[in-house]
């Protein structure tokens with residue numbers, strides 16, 4: 001089922017509270033998009049979820065199982081993959097090493113066949129990675145690195161995939177390809193996806209629900225079909 005529930009109280013950095021309160025849930029096969037202008041608190045929300053920003057309280061559950069006290073690494077072992085902003089991968093390692101490393105970090109004695117199956121899965125979503133297997137990640141284009149960063153997250157076969165602005169810096173064609181791939185992941189893997197985005201128009205094509213942040217406060221939340229026509233959302237937050 002992969003139902004992911006999160007509740008964050010007073011998240012921020014040291015004494016600075018960025019988000020007083022945030023609460024949401026996403027089911028497997030659904031995508032929640034976190035929208036909002038620069039500085040609204042999208043990244044902070046995601047960091048608070050995985051424990052890399054401070055929070056007075058963090059309650060996260062996956063299928064009712066309490067994961068609140070777990071470290072980022074333990075969360076990954078429990079099926080939560082976090083793909084931070086900035087297309088982060090190991091620049092001095094090849095595409096293959098980046099993918100293999102993501103798999104082996106959690107399954108050091110993972111079966112070869114299992115690894116191969118996941119390789120095929122990510123190559124199917126991002127064919128460029130198969131073509132560039134031996135290339136150093138640092139010499140890939142920003143868009144290709146973004147695909148690699150998402151693929152690394154998929155190598156753990158996540159139950160929950162958390163992505164921070166995966167379309168940042170990508171050309172429209174690549175945004176389309178990436179979102180098409182995310183749509184397929186959502187439909188076929190049963191994974192619950194939480195994604196921070198500024199590209200509302202593109203996100204709308206695959207998101208099921210949306211949560212709009214404004215200066216750390218939830219300005220609007222609900223199913224995409226409902227908020228899509230919200231005048232306040234379009235004018236005030238998205239400039240559309």
Ligand SMILES: Nc1ncnc2c1ncn2[C@@H]1O[C@H](COP(=O)(O)OP(=O)(O)OP(=O)(O)O)[C@@H](O)[C@H]1O
Pocket residue numbers: 013016018036037038039040041042043044045198
């Ligand atoms: N490490 C940090 N230390 C202190 N304050 C921070 C830190 N990171 C972010 N902030 C502040 O927290 C607020 C929210 O920032 P955040 O990065 O969460 O916004 P965002 O919605 O992700 O913006 P963007 O769209 O630019 O990525 C901002 O006012 C920012 O200056």
Ligand SMILES: [Mg+2]
Pocket residue numbers: 042043044085164165
């Ligand atoms: Mg951000």
